[in-house]
Each structure stands twice: as structure tokens, then as C-alpha cells.
Amino acid sequence: MNALLKRVWTGLAATLVVSLAAVVMPDHIQIADDGRVHLGAPVSTPSPSSAEPEPEFTSPPLTRDAVDETIRTAIGAAGLDPAQGRPVGAAGADAKRTGWTAVREKSAAQAEMNAVCADLERQGWKSNPNPKGDSPDASRSYKRGGWYLLVSTRGKTQAPSTTSTVTDSQTYLTLAAFQLNLSDLPLPDITVRIG
Template identity: 80%
Template sequence: MNALLKRIWIGLAATLIVSLAAVVMPDHIQVGDDGRIRLGAPAPTPSPSAAVSTPEATSPPLTRDAVDEVIRTAVGAAGLDPAQGRPTGAAGADSNRTGWMAVREKTAAQAEMNAICADLERQGWTLNPNGDRADASRSYKRGGWYLLVSTRGKAQTPSPTSALTDSQTYLTLTGLQLNLSDIPLPEITVRIG
């Protein structure tokens, strides 16, 4: 009985690890035809019919200042004044975090979020739909940066003194610089079943 329980726990732990990895780095999970799951960057296999790389693969790295300008442009395209919100990232061009936030009426926030997202796509940002909810948040990637556009209520309250009314929400753009390709992943093969 102990051996059976041990195998069940190992299987559950392996499933949890694979699930978390699939959420964080969906490009690094491969499932074989035989049911084996392989973690790690896929080995490069040149193919004569290889597709042209996506714009993200050839996007040059963006600077913090460039991302700040992208955010200001997208906010302005939604008909908002960037100065009426407030920055959410630490000052300094060497920072790998940036953002903007404003308190908005819930009735207008969804349309404003949609306009911001449309402008990000116009500027060449690639939609990264893993885990997004079209009515509450969308994420984009480009040049080593990820942008999350969100209309979330009181869960993201920045301080106890800035309470929202029932008709208000936060409209936020959060930028984070990540280079996941520099993180070495071990090659792990898991056989379930």
C-alpha cells in the first residue's frame, strides 16, 4: 500500500511541475506521441520547410524608455491623458519594471482597455493569450518585455488610503522585462501511466 501511495504522490508532483512549467514557459513543453512530456528548450532541428520566424523572434531588445513611450502612446490612443494616471515602476532607465495606473469608471474601463490593446497591436506587440481573460486582462510581448493590460478592481489597491467606489476600477499597464531564453532548463522526461 505504501508503494502505491508513493507512486501516486510522485505522479501528482510530476503533473504539478509540468502544469506550472506549461503556464510559465509554454514554448518549453513538448508532449510526444507516446505520452512522454519533455521539459526544456526544444533541440534545434533545421527543416527545409521551416516557417519564417515571427516578429517577436526578430524584435530588437527594447529599452525601458522605449517601453515607457509605448505605454504613453497606447494610453493616449485610448483618449486618456497619461499625466492623469501615475507611473507604477521605479524611476530609472535601468529598471526592468515599469507601468501606469489610473482609477477609472467601470463603465468606461473595458472600452479604454480595448483601445489600449488595439494600439499595442498596432505598435507591433504580440498577443500572449495564455491565461488571459478578454474582459479583465491581456498580455503582450515584444523585445524582451511583457506588458499586462488589466482592469482589475480592489485586488490591486496600491495603498489603504486609495479605496475605490463600487463604480470604479483600476486600469493598469504593467511592463516587465524578462529574457526566459537565458534561463537554462534541465531536460526532464516524465512518463505518466
């Protein structure tokens, strides 16, 4: 009985590790034809004739103050006044999360979001598309220096506060940033046979 429980718990743990790794680091998951799942660095070696893959963009870690400045600059580049919105989280309350949100007219929000995104790219933020969540018209994701930043416009029904006075012609323009340092979470090389 103990051996059976041990196998069940081992299987559950392996499934959890594979699921977590697939969400956090999809480029580090490989499933072989025989059903083996490999986590960690790629096991295949490129052929000498194949071109070298481009290294993933990396940048030095950013502080919350630097991210706050990035957000203010991008908002200003869109022709908006940062003081007319409100910060997401109080300054200094959470060193790993920050942002800004403001009520905007729907007719202008898309152009403002496009301008914000263009300035983020100018500042060196790289697109980090989420195929299940991003929509060019409603939200876009970026990453840089251990931070992830989501720029979105969202309607009245998804307003952050039930006391907000958003009309049918208005929406929110929101920049939400959070720090996630995956290098602090070492991922061991594990091979699991499923089936």
C-alpha cells in the first residue's frame, strides 16, 4: 500500500511540476514522441548547418521607481497627464507591483493605448504576447528587467471599483506592472514518462 501511495504522490508531483513549468516557461518544455516530457534546457543539439537562434532579450533588473518613471513617460507620450489618473497601489506599499489607471473616452482610448505601447517599445520594453489573453484592441503585454507590464482598455462592466462613475461612452486605460524574477526559481532537468 505504501508503494502505491508513493507512486500516486510521485505522479501528482510530476504532473504539478509539468503544469507549472508549461505555464511559466513554455519554451523549456519538450514532449517526445514516446510520451516523455523533458523540463529544463533543450536536449536537442542544432545541426551545424542550421542558423544560430537569436538569444532571448534580457536587460538589467529594474527597480519599482524605474518602472514608475517608464509608466509616467509612456502616459506623457500619449498626450495624457499622469496626475489625471490614479496609481495602482500606493507608492512604496508594494515594491513588486505598480501601475496607473484613468477613465478615458472610448473614442480616444484605443489611440492613447497605441501611443503608450509605442513609447514602451521605444523605451526598450519587449512584446510578451499572451495568445489566450492579449487582444491588440483591448490589451497588450510587455516585459523588461524582470517586470511584466499589461496595457489595457476595459469597459464599464469590468471597472475596478463599483463606486466609479464610468459612463457608457467611457472606459479605463490601465497600465499594470508586476515583478517576477524567474531566475530565483531554479528549474531542474526532469524527464517524466507519461502513459
